[in-house]
Amino acid sequence: METRKEILELRERLDKTLACSDLADEGSLRSLVKNQILESSLPGSDQGNIDLIAEARAKEVSNFLEMLDTSGNERPSDIRGPQQKEWKVKQDTDQLRVMYREGPDGTPFHTLLAEGFADGPIDVCTCVSWESGLYRKWFPQYNLPTFKIAQSGCLKKIRIGEEISLIRVKVPWPVSEREALLHYFQFEYLKEDLVIVIMKTVRRYPIWIISVCRHMDLL
Structure with missing residues (x-):
């Protein structure tokens, strides 16, 4: 109650x-x-x-x-x-x-x-969604059915509070690995203790970046 x-x-x-x-x-x-x-x-x-x-x-x-x-x-x-x-x-x-x-x-x-609601400090709650490099440490990993964060990390730091990251996940057979380029933007309105992180996929982005990233260890 x-x-x-x-x-x-x-x-x-x-x-x-x-x-x-x-x-x-x-x-x-x-x-x-x-x-x-x-x-x-x-x-x-x-x-x-x-x-x-x-x-x-x-x-x-x-x-x-x-x-x-x-x-x-x-x-x-x-x-x-x-x-x-x-x-x-x-x-x-x-x-x-x-x-x-x-x-x-x-x-x-x-x-x-x-x-949903998270009972914790605002910096910890923000990092859960913002720090893509830490996804493999806290995101649930399953062997059966297979669902794992295979790779995650920042590709380009645009400015403080804005970046482009790569997320690659392993999913159940017969579906192959899936990956996405994500754009993060953080907006702060501390006058009312409001911090939001907007995350969306990047639609028009040079395909060579995806190709190069396949051979990079981002962590």
Whole structure:
């Protein structure tokens, strides 16, 4: 009962954080993202078009925050695109809450949201998703059926809090090994103790990098 109460309090706190004007307003969020990119840039690195990069990352952050907002309140942001439908709860326990919603009208998309809680320091919780090089140390490894992290590690450090990594996994026969290039972006809003890590696959990336990585020991 006490655990359930704590979970409800955490959800309420997150909903209040997501309603902050800094995160809901298009201009404010883009400014926060741009400032973080400028402050986290590596010495001597090519920054490219900061405004375009900040706009793209701000859209990703806004979409992610909108997905986390399961309170039913409309976030007045113009960044995230078409209005999404409401979440429907499919399972809600002390360990996990699973929710579902259909995509915008006219699209074939459906979304599942699995929400859990980790009781630990924020730096440890962040590293679980962020430190790809440590995946083999904590991710469950199975022999039957086979599922193992065969290789994981950083390929390119773009800036502090942003990188491209390679993940390769062994899966049950007759499926061969699967690998993916992942782009990580970390956004911090410490005013409300919010740190998020957005992880997505890289679609258009030079194929030679994948080929070269097959012969590299990334750890």
